[in-house]
Amino acid sequence: MPLLTGTPSALDTGDTAWLLVSCALVLLMAPGLALFYGGMVRAKSVLNMMMMTFGALAAAIIVWTVVGYSFAFGDDVGGGLLGSPLQHVGLHGLMAASSNGVSPIPVILFAVFQGLFCVITGALVSGAIADRARFGAWMAFVSVWTVVVYAPVAHWVFDASSGSHVGGWLANQVHLVDFAGGTAVEICSGASGLALALVLGRRHGFGKDPMRPHNLTLVMMGAGLLWFGWFGFNAGSALAANQKAAVIFTTTLLAGAAGTLGWLAVERYRDGHATSLGAASGMVAGLVAITPSCASLSPLGSIAMGALAGMVCAFAVGLKHRFGYDDSLDVVGVHLVGGLVGTLGIGFLATASAPTGVNGLLYGGGVGQLGRQALGCLVVMVYAFVVSGVLGLAVERLLGFRIHVDDEVSGIDLVLHAETAYDLHHLSSGRPSFHHGLTHPASQPPERAG
Template sequence: MDTGSTAWMLASTALVCLMVPGLALFYGGMVAAKSVLNMIMMTFGAVALVGCIWVVYGYSASFGDSMGGAGILGDVTEFFGLSGVIKDDPKATIPLSVFAAFQALFAALTAALICGAISDRIKFGAWMAFTGIWVTLVYLPVAHWVFAFDGDDVVGGWIVNELGAIDFAGGTAVHINAGAAALAMILVLGKRIGWQKGTERPHNVPLVMLGAGLLWFGWFGFNGGSALTSSNAASVVVLNTFTATCSAMLGWLLVEKLRDGHPTSLGAASGAIAGLVAITPSCGAVSPLGALALGAIGGAVCALAVGLKYKFGYDDSLDVVGIHLVGGMTGTLLVGILATSDAPNGVDGLLYGGGLSLLGKQAVGAFAVLAYSFAVTWLIAKALDKTMGLRVRPEVEQEGVDVHLHAENAYDLTHSPTTTPTPEPAAAG
């Protein structure tokens, strides 16, 4: 047992856990004041439900021995209820229990990312039902494809082992997966009432900036912890994660300045997240200069991509498609161009003489996840819409989902005391 690596993984797990309130605040600040609690509740609700699923069968489906050796899904009975995970394995570098906790947060956050695309208009019960079904049918198989490495007498997923695509921390399994699912949900759910009429402005931009800062901080654990060891690899990943985020923010702001005439704080926050998304699959494959280039490209491309919803008419409330799907695709594909063998992954991309082979593998992995996630999510959403119904009533949407679905308001600005204070007696004379 490597105590240093174990300590790093425990710290990384805590850092990733901080991304939960970070995401809730980032999303919550971008919606109207009448919807902020619902946005936060959908984030925390998804995390709670997925955490329970992960213990029962989620970890086993993702990291169990591949059923039939096909590389499609892990054996759901192998670690059912996390049996065997808490035993001390003297041959392990880190405890299996900390790895299980670390990966549980990956699953939970991936599901939570989707809710940003469908704010203001989905029933909370329908969202929770969707989350449970989606994680089971979409996230767990894809996580097995991407994260489950072959081992001694253990067969893992087809993307990481048979195809040999590089995804260090989840560009495909997390961001492309969530972005494609968000697009499918948007198409089934429909547009918000009053969309494109000025009603969807963020109610609290400082809250958005705070959430982005917490996400940036937690992302060092998200990417760095994926090295699974306290080593040079983790250090390079942390460096690249910071570097790409900086250049992505500048890339987004430059697009805003050229396109709109002014850089915005909302753009800075969104650019930072776009850079974090883009560097996630590539953080172990590129040099610091490569991270700078990748971040700048990712920030600029995502800034341009968020405008596609107006051109094609899909209501992606908080730009989950524009940032996570497009950013995940950008970062995953650029591995095939910018990867260098000097980095921890040890593979050269096109610019370093590696040819087109790696780029081809990256494209196959990325588009396979996109197609599978979109198709299955669309079917899940359609089935739920036909049975329990996905969308709230029009009057609920217009008056605010917070008060109707949760019987709460985020900001009690009209509260007055129930009793009138007794006035001071008049002074004698």
Template sequence: MFPHHAAPNGADTAWMLVAFALVLLMTPALGLFYGGMVRSKSVLNMMMMCLTSIPVVWVIWVAFGYSLAFGKDHGGLIGDLTSFPGLNGTFGGFSAGGASQTPVVGTIPAILFVAFQAGFAMVAVALIAGAVADRMQFKAWIALAALWSVFVYLPVAHWVFATPGLTEPNGGWISSHLRALDFAGGTVVEINSGASALMLALLLGRRNGWPKDPMRPHNLPFVMIGAGLLWFGWFGFNAGSALAANGSAAMIAVNTLGAGAASMVAWLIVEQVRHGHPTSFGAASGVIAGLVAITPACGAVTPIGALAVGAVAGAVSSVAIELKFRWRYDDSLDVVGVHFVGGVVGMLMIGLVGSKSTPGGVDGLFYGGGFDQLWRQVVAVVVVTAYAAVVTALIGLVLKRTIGLRADRQEEADGIDDAQHAESAYDFHVLR
């Protein structure tokens, strides 16, 4: 039964405490990033949807979520409810031969691994909020966050993150049987949330006036600050997934920097060529696209490969965000164009520019590895996309026909902040 008992490594534990904090920062940073993108009458609602992802996920995670994601494997599909209920078995310790022994995952305390992984689930839920901005009932959002965490996130997390020898003796089917590479959650977080976001956008329908009326970001400095904080947090997200203060973590941090930088440049070049102006909104979006793409690939590509991953992601996503106007689906804040598309790019690029010289240990097509790894990446992308889309659609339909999904259209017109929360972000009344 995992975890086993040992003395944690002090350096690894210190680094992972920092990485956990960085990952936790990403959810409120996303609230700032998304909050700046919406209109001023919706900013509080958007930030609330992001922030409430933290308590909703944590309660589920402690009660049974971690156990389902990382507990005893059942056919590579899901963990066991009885492995770690209430996080039993992940904390405490005993004395053996005078040395304190605690439950560990790898070389760090198991309870720290629990908290670190919870941060991934939190930000995955919050990402979906970008597709439903301006028009979803808050009570429906809370119900969706809970149900999606249980029925979509937890199974996919088990498929990918439950790996033999680290957290579970057998492991999930994507990591152990398919042997697709996804170092830090390109499928679990990005593709999962992106495919789900598309389904919810379709179920909710378009915002009043979209796409005819301009719905510009109300605060671009918020967007840029949020992007900067996300980039900062992403070092914990990716390099922390090495679970140790070692050379792998250092290389992954460098890849995370490089992909974000290359993606920003690529996005701005595409903007300049297509529209004549490089924008601050494009710069922020470009960084995020590159970070999304390098998430699965950060442990499988070289620093040069990371630049390629980022450049492709920035260029492709900058074009992909405009598909919603052609296909007429209202993905308010481009969750599909950035997170889904970026996640797919990152997963597939492993099959092209992966290198045996990295922790991933697999050569992609361009490094002489043939198509072997590429087809594995494709299968993982297709299956996770289909699963997330179908299950999210079912959850959305149930909520739509019970408590309702969409806010009243007059509430949307007047401002969802006031209608749903009885507050406004900005008070412009003159005091007398």
């Protein structure tokens, strides 16, 4: 996406209104993800899991505003590798800018929209290290990660050259097709999550003790909010209320539905049961795969893409048991694998009749685009994995990333946050608890803090 500059008179109020709504939809994905992830963990760590999402929301958007946007969308200073780090510090220069005539929307709104992409990507990573990470260490990690991992990748993938503005190398030199973030969001989060899972090691009892989701109702509510917000994520990336946005809205809807059916079909065949967790996970897998390809496929192509992603990811979540890494909430199996399916799938299923105007192999396009897609996947995956791993090791050494095993066993919520998600003690003993009602525990007398 080109850097937007210009005069306020160039604003299109309809497009601006659509992007404002889209920003709100993407923001809603954060609490949706918190519910989705929170329901998937055990009851003793649900608050910590949700706090990691809300913490990522707070930290990432601030860091993005201060320096991240400039790294991602500033004028290129390194052969397509990085934007100018000082050009838009604190969103400097964007208060009055609006448009270059390509996308007649306020630049500052575009910056916020892209910042919310960063928020969701960082929050997704936390699912790989659920139940065992120190909250302060996570906050330090996601703040630095925003600058050294996400912002450079966003520059490579999203920052298109326009006029005198020079953007990222994958978008402009390789001509990777990734409309809304199969590489920058999905593969980046999945590879980063895998690196952190290896750094922190396996949870106590992994592979031996049952670690089933504690509240599938929360999971399904969160999944529904994610699907709702995803329309802003994908269709909002059109940056206009137009035919392109309408096509993308349609492909996003269809892929989510097809992903649900694909995952459930695998479960029914393999296990004999179609589960609520499978329905929610399949929906997310279909949406992950359509994220890069939403502007490249026909409606039937989006159904095929979603169904394929649902089926492939249903098998891929079992890889952690085969290879022994503890990806707690299947960030690798759903987001890394689903991102690969969607990004590579453009090389097969893309049709020139869709907004991006590219033909894949099945539409007579040859292997060229598939090669470009594969290169983009490989580069982002390796970069995110290596840099996230190094950063995770640094945080572990300096701050201590992994909580003590005794604290993990007793309950990370109570140890790190002095709270529990469910006031079971109050229900069982009848003793008043400071978690009952709306009063913050810090305002309660000391004798009631037990």
